Amino acid sequence: MSKEVLLEIKNLHVGYKTHMGVSHVLNGVNLTVHKGERVGVIGESGSGKTTTMKSILRILPSNAIIKKGEIFYKGKNVLEMKEDELLNLRRKKISMIFQDPTSALNPLFKVGQIMLDIIKYSYKLEDEEAKEMALKALKEAALPDPERVFDSYPFQLSGGMRQRVCIALALIGDRELIIADEPTTNLDVTIKAQVLNLLTSLVREKNVGWIFVSQALGAVRENVDRVYVMYAGNIIEWGPSRKVFSNPLHPYTQKLLECVPKLTGKEFSKGIRGRIPNYFKPPSGCRFHPRCDYVLDECKKSVPEAVEVEHEHFVACNLYRR
């Protein structure tokens, strides 16, 4: 492929040390984002989506252990970067939008102050220029009356507006990669649609890479080029969004898609039996095998390798080997 690779995660293993022992969360995650590409990551809570995203920026909690793996950003391994390189990465190259805009903005400062601090610190600009940059960013995020927003405390804004402020902050300067971790989960249906439309159009306009992490499968389907499906710390299936959603291959993906209620009111699923595994003692082999209806003997033994079933559509499942 001719497209330039922006981010490449290779065989990432991450665990957490707790008083109950070590939990083995990420179990060999592989993920690639190209320049200007929109990538979705879907999975249920506890599947390791957020852990993966936090590893990219190295903002994992202090009890996390990166056991194995590499994360290349434009060819450089993030896991081996020095502190000043990392800061540069976080301040200018990659930014993250979190689920809850209320807790992402300091309630004691006005939006303008928050933005100015970040801009002045990252770009070493004077007040005037920094303010201009902030207002421009607010305007781009389709906030009506940027001057007023600049002069407001976060609590004076609605949830949707707060998330727009976070988007404005995330897109300041020349970003190359935006990580949005459940950016619309806390918002109302109509506001969700507005915020997602804004994000996709900004990402396209500025040609930045975008990782959209969400449990809202429909929203991911409509807004990304390629999608990765996570289950219990593994990427189990990936490919072009349309293909994965219209022709899901992994038994987990198939079940998960069935579980989503449809507007047509057809076929309501009975859910997936069992629950997500205990990470202190994860199942051997394919981590989905205790819940899988098609389980084979070899599924219990080793983690299945990925197979390309159709063009660029991969699945890590023994049913598709050979």
Add this chain to the structure above:
Amino acid sequence: MEDEYILKIQNLKKYFETPYGTVKAVDNISLKVRKGTTMGLVGESGSGKSTTGHVVVGLFPPTSGKILFKDRDISMPLEKRPKDLKRDIQMVFQDPASSLNPKKIVRDIVGLPLKVHKMVETREELEEKVAKLLEMVELPPEDFMYRRPADLGGGEKQAVSIARAIATNPSFVIFDEPTSALDVSIQAKIINSILNIQREFKLSSLFITHDLSLMRNISSEVTIMYLGKVCEIAPTDVFFQKPLHPYTQMLLSSVPVLTEEEEKLKPKGITSQGEIGSPINPPSGCRFHPRCPYAKDICRKKEPKLVEVEPGHFVACHLYSER
């Protein structure tokens, strides 16, 4: 002859006094729920859907208006409500973590309503009934009877709340976004048990949600609310084929979907714009007019009435009234 409606809400108002002014959470709404059916109550945050549920179950007395349950007036404060009515109307809340007492075991949580309403006499009888209830929500009683909420997953907690709600054998249950805090695979399980219980007990219910796809699968009629008002009421299948109110269309067009088939059901030519107004100082006339692409002069001045445009399909919009 018995009435075909189990619940009738007539001109219900619920205002809250706050230091910033009066919040008109529910402002003059009327709706009816047929016996043995589920009414879906849909709206965004601030639309008054939960408040409506809370008033029906008796958590707040109404400011004005009437609620008739099986033709008995229940619009009095909760203390004055007869005990048999409390038994007959139950509620399942959105957040199972905060609606279960963390210090009690599951047996006591589910058994409490049975004790309060003196439906069991001995401890053996109580355990037997609780075991049956737990089986109904697909929690094996031998595993769950003596556990505490902290040892349960989100879906299991919600299953316990449902078991508690049906313990007294109610004829009406209000579900207030029972699955919005859960993963989709767990949501599917919970919804399945709700559907089974509804069938088995011939339960009537009010199902409050913001998820239109979920509502499509569970209710037979839909009421759409916006800023304390009802904008549209319709049988579910008619509603999806022919949404009339511009707000309803905007809501439907905003739902992200998974298949091409669903894509066809989404209204075209309308996109989401603006944000919900303040319930303290709501917009004049039609409350949706600042966000409505079809707003005319009359929409700013006069509040539209809820009119029946075809049998069973009501809409409150000037586009459809007095044309």
